[in-house]
Amino acid sequence: MSSHHQAIQDKLAMGITWSVAMLLMSTFLWLFSDIVIHGISGVSWEFLTARPLNAGREGGIAPILVSTALILMVCMAIALPIGLGTAILLSELTHQFGWMSNLIRRSLDVLAGIPSIVFGLFGNAFFCITLGLGFSIVSGGLTLACMVLPILIRSTEEGFRALPADYRLSAAALGLSQASTLISLLIPAAMPAMLAGFILGLGRAIAETAALIFTSGYVDRMPESLWDSGRALSIHIYDLSMNVPGGNANAYATALVLITLLFIINAGAQAIGHRWSSKRVLVA
């Protein structure tokens, strides 16, 4: 009786989870297919290389792609070294000032949960106004750097922790300094994890909108320097759909471009994750 009862419950649970999963899949497939169907006709070589005309209703997204790339470059150029340094400190030198590293780790955990719009407010107040960088690609990149730092650090730190303790002991036993152990041995060995973190961070940064609205700004001209304002892809989508009547066609096309970029990034991350788990030997 009771096992019969159990079997019915199990069937029921199975039915519910299956239907929820299918519902979820189909909703998201609906979203994807909608964007692909409406966006594909707008995407062409010309679209990628022309400048936007008529507030973006016509023309392409060339300056927007360039601005996006520059913002990401600034972001990573700042976040990568700081993230690497912090991750190394947290994983390799913690026993020196345990409480300080604990504090830093705690602060990064909180930072990871802060909404992007708050990063935007901070970036506006600190980078644009206090540091006087104005609405610029640099301000946007720096704001994003603050945002992706926790992701970079966590992934890199895990990479270092996953390295066998043997490496450190045997290197020390050979009389190698900590600096050379890090540079010649640990950093190369942790490279895949760092790369995975980099890609995750890149994905997060390229998807970001709210933090950029009032840091890198709206201007859709081709940026002439890093101190120019530049419009990111995500902001272009927002602006076209909300503020420009008749901008939906190009918004679709831009969304398709953005999603395609994210697909590529995601595929890269999975390829690295795969390589890392299957083959962790560096032959150099």
Add this chain to the structure above:
Amino acid sequence: MNQPNTIPALKPSDSKRTPRPHPSSEPFIFTENLNVRYGSQQALGGVSLSIKQGKITALVGPSGSGKTSFLTCLNRLTDLVPHCQVSGSIQFGKIDVLSPDTNVLQLRRRIGMIFQKPNPFPFSIRKNLVFPLREHGIKDTATIDARIQESLTRVGLWKEVYDRLDSSALALSGGQQQRLCIARALSLSPEVLLMDEPCSALDPISSGVVEDLIASLRGPYTIVMVTHNLAQARRMADHVALFWLQHGNGQIIESQPTREFFHHPQHKLTKEYIDGVRG
């Protein structure tokens, strides 16, 4: 041998070829009243031992009696362990090992260490050897190549790997990896080799090969070896020290030349340990 060895060996296996700086009976490493604690846990309490130059000293004793802790004090690898405190004194030649002014990098260059599990770096065989040499200031390619060949020859690995120096060291067998690690230590021409159960992670055949290799290093090198294998200690060692857990911390309860240790043990526990009653 495929190529003539043009550069003299770092430490010739035939000890008569170069006179050693000290007579072999002179104590080389002194430890006195050595204490090790990990946080609140005392691992070693008041250990005193003198290690003679050019000899093989075997450290035996049950698990957890502090053999590894003792070994890692000698090259200050304990510095890497958080909350680990070492007190007492260790004299190595003229060097006060535990002094904060001691150049540990140079100390560890002179005192090599081999671990239980072979631990080559995830590099090619060549880079495993080149990397430490470079770090210790040898940049000249010809010198480096010569040293690689010498040390690999010394451990009997040259013939096995000379044609694949650039393939991964992790592809070698366990015994080959352990010999590579010994070669890596030898390439820095250390004076002392610390070995923590160097054969126990290997299959019997490889273990035999490594054991013969270690025995052949006696003389030019001073060897301190931890082993759980009493037969091995009896075969190889000149001197045996027995560690035992007493009053909650590790101590040496007997330290004797090998013959005396096995035939006339002073301590009741030593006899029981040798007979396999305890430990």
Add this chain to the structure above:
Amino acid sequence: MFKTWSSSIPSFPYHRDQLLRWALWSCASIAGLILVFIILFLILESVPALRHLGVNRFMFDPSWHPGENTFNLMPMILGTLFTTIGAIALAGPIGFCSALFCHCYAPPRLASLYGRFIELLAGIPSVVFGFWGLVVLVPLINQWHPPGPSMLAGILILAMMILPTTSLLAQSSLAQVPTEYLRGAAALGLGRWATLRRVVIPAAKSGLWTAALLATGRALGETMAVLMVCGNVVQIPSSIFDPIRTLTANMALEMAYAVDDHRSALFVSGVVLLLMVLILVTAANWSNRVPRHV
């Protein structure tokens, strides 16, 4: 020939280690100070409004019309709370079922494919969700019950947005249940559902709560998706078909032209948002630290 070696060892590795340590500490200090700076600047910028207006006016002013010097944040705070609660009420159970599906009920091949798919979804930009909501969902709601841009649209889009994260977090807390438990349950002759209900879910409970809290934090702070589908009318809604404005949308809409007290008031709303999120994140960290008892 090698006898001079000892003296040839340079002492600079020591200095290099010192230099390295110094560099690493500087990196880590910067990383650690970002949070301090964010809190500091948010507070600094909101001080003028707090000083000129006081706390009460943010709660009891007749409306939010910064041009007319009225600053009632309540409608926006409620808007944020309503959409968040609605979204988590939807996404929580769905995400949990989806995690169960992936962890237990799907055949292995499908499970791994499904997992990949969810991971991919977690990376979709919020602006894309918002855009899709604006062009597909809002017109549908409009046909059903005008006007279309509404709290309902916000809840649905927000739920979709946090679903992948919720599902992934729930999945990982299910996966952390030691397999010995499962074997033990199998040895007792428990069926699959009984094992899930009596062993797996209780063991994963604190992890599941953490997932829910983190997802709630994510929903609270989401900007673009709600900004694009909620209609952004400042009002306390009387039904789910009414348009509303959230705190985040308010900031995104008005920061561009806000000056003086208005700008400062927006930073006050930022502080309010930050406080809510901090409470959630702290709760999440705390619930994650509680030891797991079955």
